Amino acid sequence: MYIYNEVDQKIVDERVAQFRDQTRRFLAGELSDDEFLALRLMNGLYIQRHAPMLRVAIPYGLISSVQLRKLAHIARTYDKGYGHFTTRTNIQFNWPKLEQVPDILAELAQVQMHAIQTSGNCIRNTTTDPFAGVTPDELEDPRPWCEIIRQWSTLHPEFAYLPRKFKIAVTGSPRDRAASQVHDIGLHLVQNDAGEVGFEVLVGGGLGRTPVIGKQIRPFLAKQDLLSYLEAILRVYNLKGRRDNKYKARIKILVEAMGIDAFRDEVDAEWEQIRSSELTLTDAEIARVKGFFQPFEYDASAAADTSLQQKLANDEAFRVWYERNTHEHKVVGYRSVVVSLKPQLEPAGDITDLQLEVVADLAEQYSFGEARSTHEQNLVLADVKNADLYAVWQQLAEHNMARPNIGTLTDMIVCPGFDFCALANAKTLNIAEQINRTFDDLDYLYDLGEIRLNMSGCINACGHHHIGNIGILGVDKKGEDWYQITIGGSDREDASLGKVLGKSVAADNVADTLKKILETYVEQRTDEESFLDCVRRVGVDPFKEKVYAAAH
Template sequence: MYQYNTVDQQIVDERVEQFRDQTRRYLAGDLSDDEFLALRLMNGLYIQRQAPMLRVAIPYGLMSANQLRKLAHIARTYDKGYGHFTTRTNIQFNWPKLEEVPDILAELAQVQMHAIQTSGNCIRNTTTDHFAGVTPDELEDPRPWCEIIRQWSTLHPEFAYLPRKFKIAVTGSAEDRAASQVHDIGLHLVRNAEGDIGFEVLVGGGLGRTPVIGKVIREFLPKQDLLSYLDAILRVYNLNGRRDNKYKARIKILVEAMGVDAFRDQVEAEWQHTRDTELRLTDAEIARVKGFFQPHPYEALPAESPALQQQLQSDSDFKVWFERNTRAHKVSGYRCVVVSLKPLLGAPGDITDRQMDVVAELAEQYSFAEIRSTHDQNLVLAEVRQDDLYAVWTVLTEYNLARANINTLTDMIVCPGFDFCALANAKTLNISDAINAEFDNLDYLYDLGDIQLNMSGCINACGHHHVGHIGILGVDKKGEDWYQITLGGSGREDASLGKVLGKAVAADEVPAVLRKILETYVEQRTDEERFLDTVRRVGLTPFKEKVYASAH
């Protein structure tokens, strides 16, 4: 993983002291709320419903055991003993004291972490596939390109005050595990007819009030031109994006208003001014950054492990976990382990300080001291020897981190909702608890197959409900929480937006409605057909008839 140089460290350290002085002046009354607003957002600090919230950057979801251990220390010392992982692979602390935030930032700087550009109208954390660099289906590791984008975009003066926040995702596999098509820019590593690897470039994706799937504006971009082309896109957006209405300020609105062809033409014209400048990436610079992501010193191991086979045969619980929570690794004898942050009754994405310490210890002992956070609000130990899986599972089980529910209904993406967020209209955590209580039979969930349920507490869609196979949106009706259901969304390579099933349902009806939806799926599906496939084949009508039959 990337390591700071002396310049990186100096910038982060100076930024901490700058914000310490700004916080002191605000608390002394020398800065107004409005003056402090922009300053705190530059440092990842929000004011939520109950308390301040600090969002810490985890670039492309990769962190060291030492960094995770520091996050555990911060949760224990400055918060209420836990943190919350988000869909952008960052971590949030929901209960820091404002006067202690500079101290938290100083502690983060000790382990090469910060909260810069985790909020505000700037280029946010670039995300990628949580199996990047280890998945067998990968064309090329996208993480070096994420790091190149990070170095270019962090504190970029021209793009510090964009019309609206800006998000980029990079993938290197045919399978899109980073929801790249619902980002402002999606970058797909592809191979052209000549055999060269470059990027397919999409723009204008996004969720929120106006969900849009991104559109391809360049089928092949040479690697050396990555930054110059991104720069051209950002310049066209910065000059033309709306600033008079924040709901119409995202690049997706600009692309829709201009038309994708006209937008592409402007980007290509702007690119002629940037492509042969210092933004052009040299082979030496690409090699330098790739040098931080070299393969680990893997052991030469056989593909089959007699010890593992014996453990799978003798322990059925371990066998189920192995099948649901581990994935193939490109190196023989290794597996990727998904650490579930979706306990039976607990906020999805939350993790306690002790659990963080445990995962850090496991990473040091079994996974080259690295951990990844995922778009799905889980963690990954990506480099575990097959012979060590049983030991890892045993520890994860002891600390409630081994629920074998990955890619099932209860592996939900859920925003914190009204309990924490000042923007939310409705609660979400009570609904996720109710769904878990209703569907606690893992055998039933396995029979249903892969289902992605996403839930948001407001139209801002931080829970990505638009692209859930089943989406749930909380809405306020005269002071009461109601929930709108959508079906048929996907954030993967077959990206699509869900369609509204019908009228919203009351909070206490949500589990029963989901039960009817799933019963309809079981009735309608063909052999080996996924939930999403069935919805796309038969449409909403059978589901609507089942859910709303009693209302007629």
């Protein structure tokens, strides 16, 4: 895990002092609302429907037990006892008092955390695979590259006021677990014919009002050229991206308007100007950053332990959790544990102060003092010995974090919706609760197989509804909440945008509509065929006919 040096700490401390003075001046009436707006956004502070919301950065989802304890303290001291993990792997506090936000930022700085660039038209938190560094199917650990990008992009003077926010994801596995194809830039570690490892570069992906799958701009980029090439892309976007219309200001609109070939030409021309510069990554610098992400000293005797098999045979509930909520590890004798933040009747991604401390305890005792947040709004303990899985499960179950639903319909991505967000058109939390109450039979969910359900309360798509196998979008119709359904989306390596099923359905009918969709899937599927594969094979029409048959 990257550790701040003196310069890092000084920058964060100085930012806290600066924002403390800005907040004082605003509260004293010396700064107008408009003047304070840009300043608070630079520090992750939004004004939501009922209160300020502070978004705290968790770079590429990696978080220490010390940081988890600090977040628990902040939730308990300055908020209402909980936080909310987002699809950008950050954590949000929904109820801080404006005058106390500088105190929160000062406490975060004590544990090498901040809220810089979690909002505003800048380069946001770079995300990656939650199993980075431990998954067996990985070509190379992408986290050092995320850290290199973080250091380059943080407080970058040229890119502090981009046309719109900018998001980057990096993956090191053929399996895309970071939704990289719907990012402004997606970076895939790949190997060329000469055996060299570099990056495939995608550009122009994104969701929101105009969802777009990213396009390949470069099939192979040498590692030493990473920052100069990213800088070239950002410069072209910064100069040519639209600033007259925020809905058309994302890089995806520019790439679509220019065409990928013309955009590539512009980037290459800019790149030639800066390719041989201080932006070139040296072997020494790459090695320095990689040094923070060296493998832990795993227990060589873990592979010989047989207690796991005995526990699996003797405890059915544990076996089900093991099958659903753990992931293969590259070291024999270890597994990665997914901590479910999707309890049946609680908002997805929410975590209490006590639960944060429980995860911190488990990380310290069983996973080298680290945890990870995921873009699917769960947590991961990446390095748990097989012999310790039963104890971890027991602790998680005691604190409502062991629901064995990972990858199922109820492992939903859900934005906070109208209950919190000032931009939302419709509520989401009540719909998620309705779905959870309706689909409470785990055996039925397991029979359905892997299904990704994503829900957003508005077209901004913070819940990634476009790329859910089933997507739900809340819309306002004359003051009433209605919900548009899409099917066939994917955020994996076979990324696709869902297709609209038909007219939107009333709030009370969402779960019943899902029932009909799933009944159609069961009728149409072949042996072992997933929901997504079935939709792609038969198309939308059979599902549409089932859902809307009663209306005709």
